Amino acid sequence: MSRLVVVSNRVAVPNQQAANTGGLAVALREALQANGGVWFGWSGKIAQRTSSQPTLTEVAPVTYATVDLGRKDHSEYYNGFANRTLWPLFHYRLDLAEFPRQNYEGYLRVNSLFAEQLRPLLGDDDDIWIHDYHMIPLASELRRLGVRQRIGFFLHTPFPALEVFLALPSHERIARSLCAYDVVGFQTMNDLRAFLDYIVNESGGEVLEDGLVKAYGRTLKAQVFPIGVEAENLARTAAHALKVPAVRRFRESQRDRAFLMGVDRLDYSKGIPERFEAFQRFLERYPAWHRQVVMVQIAPGSRAEVPEYKQIREELEARAGHLNGAFADYDWTPLRYLNKGVPRETLVGFFRLSAAALVTPLRDGMNLVAKEYVCAQSPHEPGVLILSRFAGAARELDAALLVNPFDPDGVADAIARALNMSMEERVERWEAMIKPLRENSLDAWRDSFLKALRQAPYAAPSDTPG
Ligand code: ADP
Numbered sequence: 001m002s003r004l005v006v007v008s009n010r011v012a013v014p015n016q017q018a019a020n021t022g023g024l025a026v027a028l029r030e031a032l033q034a035n036g037g038v039w040f041g042w043s044g045k046i047a048q049r050t051s052s053q054p055t056l057t058e059v060a061p062v063t064y065a066t067v068d069l070g071r072k073d074h075s076e077y078y079n080g081f082a083n084r085t086l087w088p089l090f091h092y093r094l095d096l097a098e099f100p101r102q103n104y105e106g107y108l109r110v111n112s113l114f115a116e117q118l119r120p121l122l123g124d125d126d127d128i129w130i131h132d133y134h135m136i137p138l139a140s141e142l143r144r145l146g147v148r149q150r151i152g153f154f155l156h157t158p159f160p161a162l163e164v165f166l167a168l169p170s171h172e173r174i175a176r177s178l179c180a181y182d183v184v185g186f187q188t189m190n191d192l193r194a195f196l197d198y199i200v201n202e203s204g205g206e207v208l209e210d211g212l213v214k215a216y217g218r219t220l221k222a223q224v225f226p227i228g229v230e231a232e233n234l235a236r237t238a239a240h241a242l243k244v245p246a247v248r249r250f251r252e253s254q255r256d257r258a259f260l261m262g263v264d265r266l267d268y269s270k271g272i273p274e275r276f277e278a279f280q281r282f283l284e285r286y287p288a289w290h291r292q293v294v295m296v297q298i299a300p301g302s303r304a305e306v307p308e309y310k311q312i313r314e315e316l317e318a319r320a321g322h323l324n325g326a327f328a329d330y331d332w333t334p335l336r337y338l339n340k341g342v343p344r345e346t347l348v349g350f351f352r353l354s355a356a357a358l359v360t361p362l363r364d365g366m367n368l369v370a371k372e373y374v375c376a377q378s379p380h381e382p383g384v385l386i387l388s389r390f391a392g393a394a395r396e397l398d399a400a401l402l403v404n405p406f407d408p409d410g411v412a413d414a415i416a417r418a419l420n421m422s423m424e425e426r427v428e429r430w431e432a433m434i435k436p437l438r439e440n441s442l443d444a445w446r447d448s449f450l451k452a453l454r455q456a457p458y459a460a461p462s463d464t465p466g
C-alpha cells in the first residue's frame with residue numbers, strides 16, 4: 001500500500017495548541033487516522049526566522065513535519081496573500097481583497113521553500129495530496145525539483161466565478177499552477193464549473209467529455225469531491241452528550257427554553273452580523289417567543305492579525321451588546337456570545353440539545369458545522385437545520401430550511417418556522433439529510449479522491465507548466 005503524504009498550511013499536531021478549529025484540520029486529522037502517513041505544513045508558530053528544515057513529530061500512525069515561519073514570511077504569505085487576497089476573493093469579497101505585489105512574492109517564496117523542505121521526505125510511491133488556497137503553487141515547485149509522481153490538490157473554499165477571479169492580478173499564474181496537478185478537486189459543481197469556465201474562456205484550454213482538462217500543455221482531471229464527516233462517530237458521541245458536565249450544566253441553565261445554536265470561526269464569510277440582525281428581527285416580529293428562546297453563538301477568534309478580522313470581532317461585540325440591551329430582562333439574556341473553542345464532545349452535545357442551528361454563511365466552500373449538526377441529532381426528535389443556500393453543504397442538505405443570509409426578514413421567518421415545526425416534518429427532513437451524510441463519509445471522500453489520483457492520466461514531468 002502506498003503511503004499518504006498530506007500537505008496543508010494548518011497542521012493539527014496532537015497536544016499542541018495550534019488551532020484545531022477549521023474544517024480542514026478537523027477533516028484531515030480524521031482522514032489520516034485510518035492508515036497513517038505524513039502531514040506536512042506550518043507549525044502554527046512564528047519564529048525569528050523560517051526553519052531551514054521541518055521538525056518531525058511522531059504520533060503513530062502519523063508523522064507530522066512542521067515548519068516555523070519567520071515574521072516576514074508569515075506576514076506576506078499567510079496574513080497577506082492567503083488571507084487578504086485569495087480568501088476574500090474566493091469568498092466573493094472583492095471589496096475586502098488587497099493585491100500588493102510584495103505579498104504575492106512572499107506567497108511564491110514560501111511555497112518554493114515548502115517544496116524544498118518537503119522534497120527529501122517524499123518516496124517514489126507516495127500519494128501526494130495538497131490542500132487549500134495557501135498551497136496552490138506547490139506542485140509546480142515540486143516538479144521543478146524533479147518530483148515525478150502524481151500530485152493531487154483539493155480546494156476547501158469556493159472557486160470564484162470567472163469575473164471575480166479575473167480581478168486577481170496573478171490569475172494566470174494561479175490557474176497555470178492549478179494545472180500542474182494531476183487531479184484538482186472541488187467541493188461543489190458550482191466551483192468546478194467556475195474553474196472550467198476559466199479554462200475554456202481564458203486559458204485557451206479545453207474540457208474533454210470525460211471531465212479531463214487540457215490546458216497549459218497538460219492533461220489533468222478536475223472533479224467534484226464534496227467533503228464528508230464521520231457520521232457514525234458523531235452520532236455515537238452525541239448520544240452520550242449529557243454525560244459531559246458542561247452540556248449538563250448548560251441544559252440546567254436553560255430551563256425549558258428552546259435554544260438556537262451558531263458555531264463558526266470568527267470570519268466575515270460566516271455571516272454572523274447578518275445572523276444577529278436576523279435574530280433581532282425575529283425578536284421584534286415574534287414577541288410571543290420572548291423569554292422562550294435563547295441564541296448561543298460560539299465563535300472562536302481566527303486570523304487575529306488580519307485587520308478585517310479585528311473589525312468583525314469588534315462589530316459583533318457591539319451588536320451582541322446592543323441586542324441584549326434592547327431585549328434582555330432580569331432573568332433572560334436572549335443572545336449568549338462566546339469567543340472560545342469548545343471540546344468536540346461538548347460542541348456535539350450542544351448540537352444535540354438545540355432546537356435549531358443557524359448556519360448562514362454568506363459564502364462557504366462546504367461548511368462542516370452544518371453536516372456535524374445533522375449527525376448529532378436524535379433520530380426521534382431532531383433539531384432543525386437553517387442553512388444558507390450559499391454554503392456548499394446546501395447541495396446535499398437541500399432538505400434543510402434553506403435561506404438567503406442577506407435577507408434578515410427571511411431568516412427571521414425561518415427561525416419561527418423551525419421553532420413551530422411539527423415533529424413529523426422534523427423527522428422527515430432529518431432522514432432526507434442523514435442519508436447522504438452516511439453514504440458520503442469522510443473515509444469515502446478520501447478514498448474517492450485517492451482513487452481518482454491513482455487513475456489520473458500520467459503527466460510526463462517535462463509537460464509541467466512553470
Ligand atoms: P471553516 O473550515 O471555514 O472554519 P467548517 O464549518 O467547514 O468551517 O469547519 C469548522 C470546523 O471547526 C468544524 O469541524 C467545527 O466543529 C469546528 N469548530 C468550529 N467552531 C468551533 C469551536 N468553537 N470549538 C470547537 N470546534 C469548532
Ligand code: G6P
Pocket residue numbers: 010019021022023024025132133156157265302303
Ligand atoms: C478554512 C480554510 C482552512 C483553514 C481554516 C482555519 O477551513 O479552508 O484552510 O485551515 O479555515 O483557518 P486558519 O487560518 O486558522 O488555518
